[in-house]
Amino acid sequence: xxxxxxxxxxxxxxxxxxxxxxxxxxxxxxxxxxxxxxxxxxxxxxxxxxxxxxxxxxxxxxxxxxxxxxxxxxxxxxxxxxxxxxxxxxxxxxxxxxxxxxxxxxxxxxxxxx
Amino acid sequence: xxxxxxxxxxxxxxxxxxxxxxxxxxxxxxxxxxxxxxxxxxxxxxxxxxxxxxxxxxxxxxxxxxxxxxxxxxxxxxxxxxxxxxxxxxxxxxxxxxxxxxxxxxxxxxx
Numbered sequence: 001x002x003x004x005x006x007x008x009x010x011x012x013x014x015x016x017x018x019x020x021x022x023x024x025x026x027x028x029x030x031x032x033x034x035x036x037x038x039x040x041x042x043x044x045x046x047x048x049x050x051x052x053x054x055x056x057x058x059x060x061x062x063x064x065x066x067x068x069x070x071x072x073x074x075x076x077x078x079x080x081x082x083x084x085x086x087x088x089x090x091x092x093x094x095x096x097x098x099x100x101x102x103x104x105x106x107x108x109x110x111x112x113x114x
Numbered sequence: 115x116x117x118x119x120x121x122x123x124x125x126x127x128x129x130x131x132x133x134x135x136x137x138x139x140x141x142x143x144x145x146x147x148x149x150x151x152x153x154x155x156x157x158x159x160x161x162x163x164x165x166x167x168x169x170x171x172x173x174x175x176x177x178x179x180x181x182x183x184x185x186x187x188x189x190x191x192x193x194x195x196x197x198x199x200x201x202x203x204x205x206x207x208x209x210x211x212x213x214x215x216x217x218x219x220x221x222x223x224x225x
Contacts, residue, residue: 031211033212035215042201042215042216042217042218043158043201043215045206045212045214045215048209048211048212050211055209055212056206056209056212088155090157090158094211096211100145100146100163100165102148102150102160102163102203102213103160103213104160105157105158105159106157107156107157108157
């Protein structure tokens, strides 16, 4: 069974540009979660999508947005990039509407803003 | 009170030692809890689930105390490969499926 896949692995952008990160969940998983992890810090919750809808959003500015497609894959967009957006962006998936199942994470996209 | 708090660490222990980490949570309605391990610059990986009073898997034992709202992770006979950051995970209030990750406790097992 294929795990959660994220692309690209690494991304280098200039301040002010836009970044698009992609995630494909495990087959059969309908929920996708995005987390940001800056170097040396903990995981900060960004967004949760399920069945194509945004279910919850973390304490991030509106320039962080995303969507989920009919095949349950997801995209995270970060507009007007700032230097402090440099971080590891992790995507996770889980089956729908169950808290008894932990997340499975992808290996992440490392975004560097210069 | 923060949603999830963990022992700040780091814990530096010799091989073969027994080490325990604690985690406290604020959402009294939480039903499911997890421990993840994260190696440096890698993604977190699920280590153990804790649904009832506890769970044991080989050298690892997780215990849950609902009355006091804390979870513990015990590692026996520590191996060098156990060196990692251990993350305590609890459900977010009103969003049971949406989890909150603790800040992590770093463990270094020394030869």
